[in-house]
Amino acid sequence: MRIWGVRGFRCASLIFVVLPLPALAQDSMGPAGVNALVLHTAPYDLTGRKIAIGQVELGRPGKFGFDKVSIRSQMMRPGGLFFRDRPAKSDRGDTGQGDREVDAHAHKVASIMVSGDKVLPGVAPGARLYSAGVGSIQNSGQSQECRAANHIAMQNGEDVRAINFSFGESLARDPRPNAQLDGNALLTLCVDWSARVHDVLYVVAGNQGEGGIPIPTDNFNGVNVAFSARWDGVFRKVDFANVGGELASVASLQVGRERNLNQRRSIDLVAPGSELALINPNGEAVTSSGTSFAAPHVTAAVALLQEYGDRQLAAATPGWNLVARRHEVTKAVLLNSADKLQDEGNGHFLAMERTLLNQRGQTWLQSPAYGQPAMPLDLTMGAGHLNVFRAYEQFKAGQFGSGPGIAVAAVPDRGWDYNQVAQAGAGQANPVFRDYVFQQPLEADSYLSATLVWDRQVELVDLNGNGAYDLGETFQNRGLNNLDLFLLPVETTDTAAAVASSVSPVDSTEHLFVQVPQAGFYKVRVQYQDQTHGPVQPYGLAWWTQPQQP
Known part of the structure; x- marks a missing residue:
């Protein structure tokens, strides 16, 4: 039985059976899933050590030695537990307002991130998880949820790298008249404000269609x-529950609603x-389904990448600096x-490990996003399927910047950058465009992937001047500057002659996935393009190409 919207969760929970823990194994962490387990082993040895990640839900996970209900769940040891912005109390049950702090849903989500169990490990078992429950939907709302998120973002010495949202709010509960998904709900504004101010990547369980x-999910900065779902034993088909407006019969009805x-x-x-x-608070294994359990794979992947980045910083590795922690860089890399x-072995598909299918069995090349400059991502497939090992390979390549105007430094076939561009007249130090010229010629018929991300500008109307969100405060949406992304032959200066472009006027992401028409030197x-708020716009950029083979 598929249960929709239970307790306000976005998750579609499908419970089959409760079994002793050793009877089940988790394949979503391995090659058939997000391919994270290899990074736990030598020579990588990445488990998320000393990296803080967060979780905000209606309830919170249990903790062994703290909550009686979790006495059997010894491999789940969250670093900090809260009820909204206050320290959690031990398995106290009812809070006096009909709320229970320890929650099975939150515990299962947390197990995907930080479980240390050998049979059912998390993506980042060494990470520090800070979790806040906001209470039942009858006794909480977007203000309380924003306050809890703000509190989690301030943990670990104000150094939390990602925060997981496996819950959400219904438009029916939004106090705005005729509320729609226009980016202006208080919780949405809060997410975009906090992402920018606290430099944290919010990961949100996405649209599952009507209901x-x-x-x-109408955020810009997360x-x-x-x-x-599995297809031939591999997680590579978008589940039908992720309708996302693809079906013509419901698409028009869902605009602004779903x-x-x-x-x-x-x-x-x-x-x-x-x-x-997944692991219940009592230590038992259960089988469940939903976007609630997809999102934490991404959140915990951030911890693995950031452990690697911090390792490079600690070793004073040339080319590595604190911008490796920027949420825009992490988002672009992922x-x-x-x-x-799936790559056929010649590198043309950039060593990708699976072919992702939408609900209709179509690939990304058959999606409306492919070849449409104003549509950077697919409606239901986005940029593709999370592959943590490939994200590591992308991030490990390191940062490579460019000079103002025409590029003065060439870049390798794979890498990333954190930089800024500006409106015309802002000065030579902040050029209107930056060019990334590839050091080697690209191979004909191979694909180039490049992703550009930047933030919407949301500011807190801080009534008491304490720099934190407090109940009753609001946000000001200053809008989104418009950046564009182009692939050009190296000698070309006019973007009208671009081989490919990503020029969405409304998204905070531009994405190119394009076949190189002929061997030669290219640049991104x-x-x-257009100013909405400030004249200078920081951004994160990642690229991956296939150089011409001898």
Whole structure:
């Protein structure tokens, strides 16, 4: 039985059976899923050590030695537990307002991130998880949820790298008249404000179609996740529950209700979420499904990447600096390294490990996003399926910047950058565009992948001047500057002659996945197009290409 919207969760929970823990194994962590387990082993040895990630839900996970209900769940040891913005109390049951703190759903989500169990390990078992429950939907709302998120973002010495949202708010509960997914719900504004101010990547369980809990999936600065099911034993097909407006009979009805307005993309990534083996607070294994369980794969992947980045910083590795922690860089790396089409061994599909299919059995090359400059991501597939090992390979390549105007430094076939462009007249130090010229010629018929991300500017109307969100405060949406992304032959200066372009006027992501028409030298250009707020716009960029083979 598929249960929709239970307790306000976005998750579609499909419970088959409760079994002793050793009877189930989790394949979503391995090669058939997000391919994270290899990074736990030598020579990588990445488990998320000393990296803080967060979780906000209606309830919170249990903790062994703290909550009686979790006495058998010894491999789940969250670093900090809260009820909203206050320390949690031990398994106290009812809070006096009909709320229970320890929650099975939150515990299962947390197990995907930080479980240390040998049979059912999490993506980042060494990470520090800070979790806040906001209480039942009858006694909480977007203000309390924003306050809890703000509190989690301030943990670990104000150094939390990603926060998981496996819950959401219904538009029916939003106090705005005729509320729609226009990016202006309080919780959505809160997510975009906090992402920028606290430099944290919010990962949100994405749109599951009619009946879902869509707020804050209309955010700009986070990552929205849909869920995949097994196909021939591999997580590579978008589950039918992720309708996302693809079906013509319901698409027009969902605009503004289950899909973002103005043709903005609702999904960034896909991750496993169908029939997963998860751990209950009592230590038992259960099988569940939903985007609630896809999102934490992405959140915990951030911890693995950030452990690697911090390791490079600690070793004073040349070319590595603190911008490696920027949420824009992490987002660009995750999206750009996602699987779309399985490589045939010649590198043309950039060593991708699976072919992702939408509900109709179509690949990314058959999607409306392919070849459409104003549509950077697919409606239900986003940029593709999370592959943590490929994300590691993308991130490990390191940062390579460019000079003002025409590029003065060439870049390798794979890498990333954190930089800025500006409106014309802002000065030579902040050019209108930056060019990334590839050191080697690209191979004909191979594919190039490049992803550009930047933030919407949301500011807190801080009534008491304490720099934190407090109940009763609001946000000001200052809008989104417009950046564009182009692939050009190296000698070309006019973007009108671009080989390919990503020029969405409404999204905060531009994405190129394009076949190189002929061997030769190329460059990627990031260009400032239109100003909505400030004249200078920081961005994160990641690229992956196939150099011409001898």
